[in-house]
Amino acid sequence: MRLRALGKMVRGELARTRGPLVTAGFGIAVGVASLVFFLALGLGARKVLLGDVFPIDQVELEPKKTSAGLISLLGGVHEPAGIDPQSVEQLKALPGVKEVFPKLRFRFPSMARGGKEILGTEIGTHEMVGDGIDPALVAGTVTGFRDPLETPGAECSSNADCKGPQYCEKPSKAPRGQCSDPVPALVSRYLVELFDHGVAPAHGLPPVAETLIGRAQGVAFELTLGNSLLGVARHGEQRKARVKVVGISPKAIDLGVTLPVEVVRRWNREYAGEAAATRYSSVVVRVGGAGDTGHLIDAAAGLGLVPHDTRARDVSVLISGVLALLVLVASVILAVAAANIAHTFRMLVAERQHEIGLYRALGASGRDIRLWLSSLALVIGTLAGLGGALVARGGALVADWRAAKDLPDFPFKPESFFVFPWWLWLLAIGFASVFALLGAFGPARRAANTDPAQALTRDR
Amino acid sequence: MSVIVARGLTRTFGTGEAARRAVDDVSLSVEAGEVVLIFGPSGCGKSTLLALIGGLDRAFSGSLSLFGQEVAQLSDAALSRLRGEKIGFVFQAFHLLGHLSVIDNVMAPALFSSHDRHEPEVRARASQMLERVGLADRASSSPAELSGGQRQRVAIARALLHQPSLLLCDEPTGNLDRKTGEQIIELFAELHAELGTTIVIVTHEERISRLADRTLDMVDGKLAIGGAA
DSSP states (O other), X not given: OOHHHHHHHHHXXXXXXXXXXXXXXXXXXXXXXXXXXXHHHHHHHHIIIIIIISOSSEEEEEEOOOTHHHHHHHTTOOOOOOBOHHHHHHHHTSTTEEEEEEEEEOOSOEEEEEOXXXXXXXXXXXXXXXXXXXXXXXXXXXXXXXXXXXXOOOEESSGGGSOTTOEEEOOTTOSOEXXXXXXXXXXXHHHHHHIIIIIHHHHTOOOOHHHHHHTGGGOEEEEEESEETTEEOSSSOOEEEEEXXXXXXXXXXXXXXXXXXXXXHHHHHHHHOHHHHHSBSEEEEEESSHHHHHHHHHHHHTTTEEESOOHHHHHHHHHHHHHHHHHHHHHHXXXXXXXXXXXXXXXXXXXXXXXXXXXXXXXXXXXXXXXXXXXXXXXHHHHHHHHHHXXXXXXXXXXXXXXXXXXXXXXXXXXXXXXXXXXXXXXXXXHHHHHHHHXXXXXXXXXXXXXXXXXXXXXX | OEEEEEEEEEEEESOGGGOEEEEEEXXXXXXXXXXXXXXXXXXXXHHHHHHHHTTSOOOOEEEEEETTEEGGGSOHHHHHHHHHHHEEEEOTTOOOOTTSOHHHHHHGGXXXXXXXXXXXXXXXXXXXXXXXXXXXXXXXXXXXXXXXXXHHHHHHHHXXXXXXXXEEEESTTTTSOHHHHHHHHHHHHHHHHHHOOEEEEEESOGGGGGGOSEEEEEETTEEEEOSOO
């Protein structure tokens, strides 16, 4: 049968049997709307939890912890194992690995004080934790995050020799230093949320999230190197460096500040020796997809490295489980809708016996009849799928609007709880079409096998 | 050339003791251009025979050849194509599609034909057929608005859309009054004279016999040469 003739027959049937077919399609649309709504919600939750809170496409690996740490602690000195550059190269060569970004933790005591610009009063911490990352890790998301000594300033012996916000970066015991812009720092969203919802209310301070994002370039603080509440560094002299927050990033350490890795390398070398400057505390490995994570973790175990945080995997499993349950519910709705389609088509075929017999007499093959009814089901499925997906999209917009209006602010609260990628629309239409076709399969087969002679004489 | 050749054609309904031979060992040959009338009372099996030789019913034993092709060896698609292209059907109950207009009913066979690609051409041909049966002015009417005779004329126009080589008519005047039936018989005679179409008519009405080149009698599924030809 030609496509045009098929289209004409399908259009004719849609016009003739509009009521029952719309009813049959309604069931499919409800099922698809549920499926798409749940999937979009799941994808939204996955995006926030695995994108912002626990990124899944990247794994932070660190050396396996051993009891040697305790022994060395008893001796008064603890030297973390660290990851050598050779292991970093081996990780880069693993299949599925896209990028490897080494991290260096602060290996010296430090303190911080600042924040007057946004809080109106200075606050500080007597024990500052921090690390250094490759600026490439945040390229494209944060500007100005680079080692300030890439373009060193004039020689100096004190901050008075430097202009504007610059300070004199003069390592311990060095006769002279170089004027340096404040070291750019990243903070985590987690830290900001913790401050806004924990620290700020306790001290009567304003929340900083919006301010910090808006005025990131202006927020500066002073970092004291080589000294903290718990003690002083084994090497080097206490001195101060200027740091400015340039952004909030999921790549930043949860509690502390993250600086360009070369800055931390210099400071570690100054206060903790050469090994602290060359052996990385951890590496962030970015993989091609979540599916590569498992292989990476297995391969890393061979290098004596373990994931720093397994919450991403746990959350991923939890989300997948909940999603599977919701998809199952939607599938049951779709299966019931398919049964409804089957019923409607059975009725339609029974009513059209005589007409089908006539079509066979006029030259239609069994395949033509099957094609006609299957195409009808396909059109109903496609329209119902599209309708269901649009209803789900509408439902999501309403849910987001209500959430924005009624739900209180909470950490990591997203602008939208839903994600509608292009493939979800295709999936909706595909699922609806498949279930409609499944429903129509039996009746279409029966119609194709109609005995035309009997069908034409049945009413006589 | 033989259009239809049947040898020992048998159609049985039911199984075991309930088995009934509606068509019983029928042998028949119809030549191109012939008008053959199969005459018999209701229930004698003539409609079943017509369904067999029209390729609508394949559950037979014996052999049946249409246009030189063994029906038993044809696939469903090939047999359907043969039906669509070479055979036209006219039924007692007209079998018009109520949801379509008169002209769309006449055009219906084109839905399943691979030759009829251009709808305007098909529509023009359907109009010609309606004109030929005297219903050009009713093209856009609904079948429900037509009389019995007019409906049968539409069914004939539909059967002739592809200018079939074989026209199979099952009680074509059975649902019509005497005068309308006469008009339909007259129409068949004219069409046969014009187109030379082979026509097989099954009926229980003797008045049609004047059309026939040959008349066959059917009794209890068996065929015998009649005396009206």
